[in-house]
Amino acid sequence: METTTADEPLLLGVDAGLTNVKAAVFDTDGRERAVAVRPTPNERPRAGRVERDLSAFWDVTCETIREVLGESTVEAGAIAGVGVAGHGHGLYALDDRGQPVRDGITSLDSRASDVVKSWDESGRSEAVRAITGYEPFVADPLSILGWIRQEEPEVYDAIDRLLFCKDYLKYRLTDVVCTDEMEASVFYDIEDEAYSSELFDTLGLGDCADALPPVVRSTAVCGEVTAAAADETGLEAGTPVASGLHDVGAVALGSGAFRPGQGSLIVGTWGQSIYVSAEPNSAGGGGLSRRYLGDAWLRYRGSRSAAAAVDWFTRECCRDWHDEAASDDAFYARLNETVAEVPIGSNGVVFLPNLQGSTDDPNERGAFVGLTIEHDRGEMLRSIYEGVALSLSDRLLELASEDGLTDVRLGGGGAKSAVWSQMFADVLDERVVVPTGEEAGARGVAICAGLAVGLYDDVESAVEHVVGVERRHDPTPAHTDAYREVHEAYRLAAEGVAPAWEKLTSIERETQTNDD
Incomplete structure (x- = not known):
């Protein structure tokens, strides 16, 4: 590849998710010039806990950025701006010296389940809903704060600033502490769209209300790469950094969903069902509401296992297929061919994809x-594809409710599969659009960076320049009819086995306690 000169502006998007840190370089027309990927340094100290050493996390991010700059043979001076996305929820906190108070806690963590249960029983969760529009859940930063206050009081007392995943990386890049409007709205009074001290007081966390960071709009410059960060990443000192987005918003934007009425489905490690709305909670389908790109709202519900369910099954049950494949592409092609050969309904097998619990109930x-x-x-593999499609589609339709869908975008690794993409179209009875490129999250925050430095006039023109269409999948009426029967079986199965979850979780905990 020829070296790009500094006269040709490029944009760098960094997407730090739950599984990988990705860095992608784009030109102003959205073409991917290079991509680098490295695994995130997650640790699982015990069941239900997923943490991240923040020094190791920063090191991996620096290595990923250096790699993508080297692979693309791009001069660092060609990077006009940097955008950063990170997994949402969880908690990354700093002390008054700007140092982490403890390892970061990711959104896969469920240590706060007892805290949430006590808030539910005391009525505090419902009081929070009246303020924020949602009830705390196990990976919510409020719930994790409650757990830290109860279990690690010395850590709680040391907290000076509350951040999210991407905000920690921005801080290391720029030495500026801030967040964007999307993640800040976790702590908003939904009526006046400002931080709520009442929210913290309600949960007995009032002394943390002053730890909330300043808010810088997602598409605005929040700082510049420092000399120290330049040495570590290979970027030029002074390169502008945009405030960025929670990765759900980044993938939505990177897939072209920014207008009210648009839906987006992410089939990644997690699954996400996303709906762009003009108002918070304007539909009756629940979910979380977050400010999005200044004027809109993003309503979404997560599933803790989507493509992860396929990875788990093939790792445990299909090792021979992997060993026989000439490449990863050949392996996944075999999976898709196998699924395509099995009839709709998997010959009577239904799969419930809650392998890591759910955002509604960690015991699922x-x-x-x-x-x-x-x-x-x-047949088991096809049932996994179908279970994920049914679960995510159900949630999207609930979010849209009577407002309806204007179009649906499909992203994440699962969107590479034409078989799976068609399955979503058939289940939803809607056209599904798969955008070009594979790194929608990095593309979304690259758009933020382009807007921040003035390369695009507005979000609409940026999306027109940057987001293309790879494939369109129209529903097949006969398949849609067949999936209505499968959906009914799925619903009955979920209701039938639900009473066993709490007991099984109790057995698991008792076994772990005995082992300790």
């Missing part, structure tokens, strides 16, 4: 329902 579990001795792994 995954399950195959309907297995017989006649079933094989091809």
Whole structure:
């Protein structure tokens, strides 16, 4: 590849998710010039806990940025701006010296389940809903703060600033502490769109209300790369950094969803069902509401296992397929061919994809329902594809409710599969659009960076320049009819096995306690 000169502006998007840190360089027309990916340094000290050493996290991010700049043979001076996305929720906190008070806690963590349960029973959760429009859940920063206050009081007392994942990386890049309007709205009074001290007082966390960071709009410059960060990343000192987005918003924007009425589905490690709305909670489908790009709202519900369910199953049950494949592409092609050969409904097997609990209930579990001795792994694999499609589609339709969908965008690694993409179109009975490129999250924050430095006039023109269409999938009426029957079986299976979850979780905890 030829070296790009500094006269040709490029944009760098960094997407620090739950599984990987990705850095991608784009030109102003959205073409991916280079991508680098490294695994995030997550640690699981015990069941239900997923943490991240922040020094190691920063090191991995620096290595990823240096790699993408080197691979693209781009002069660092060609980077006109940097955008950063990170997983939402969880908690990354600093003390008054700007140092982490403890390892970061990710949104896969469920240590705060007992805290949430006590808030539910005391009525505090409902009081929070009246302020914020949502009730605290296990990976919510409020719930994690409650756990820290209860279990690590010395850490709680040391907290000076509350940040999210991407905000920690921005801080290391720029030495500026801030967040954007999307993540700040976690702590908003939804009526006046400002930080709520009442929210913290309600939960007995009032002394943390002053730790909330300043808000800089997602598409504005929040700071510049410092000399120290330049040495570590290979970027030029003084390069502008945009405030960026929670990765759900970044993927929505990177897939072209920014107008009210648009939907976006992410089939990544997590799954996300996303709906762009003019108002918070304007539809009756629940979910979380977050400010989005200044004027809109993003309503979404997460699923803790989407593509992760396929990875789990193939790792445990299809190692021979992987070993026989000439490449990863050949392996995934075999998976898709296998799924395509199995009829809709997986010959009577239903899969519930809650392998890591759910955002509604951490005790929920995954399950195959309907297995017989006649079933094989091809049918089980298709049931996983179908279970994920049914789960995410259900949530999107609930979010849209009576407002309806104008179009649906599909992103994440699962969108590479034409078989899976068509399945979503058939289940939803809607056209599904798969955008070009694979790094929608990095693309979304690259758009933020382009807007921040004035390369685009507004969001609409930026999306027109940057987001293309790879494929369109129209629903097949006969398939949609068949999936209505499968959906009913899925619903009955979920309701039927739900009473067992709490008991199974209790057994698991008792076993771990005995092992300790």
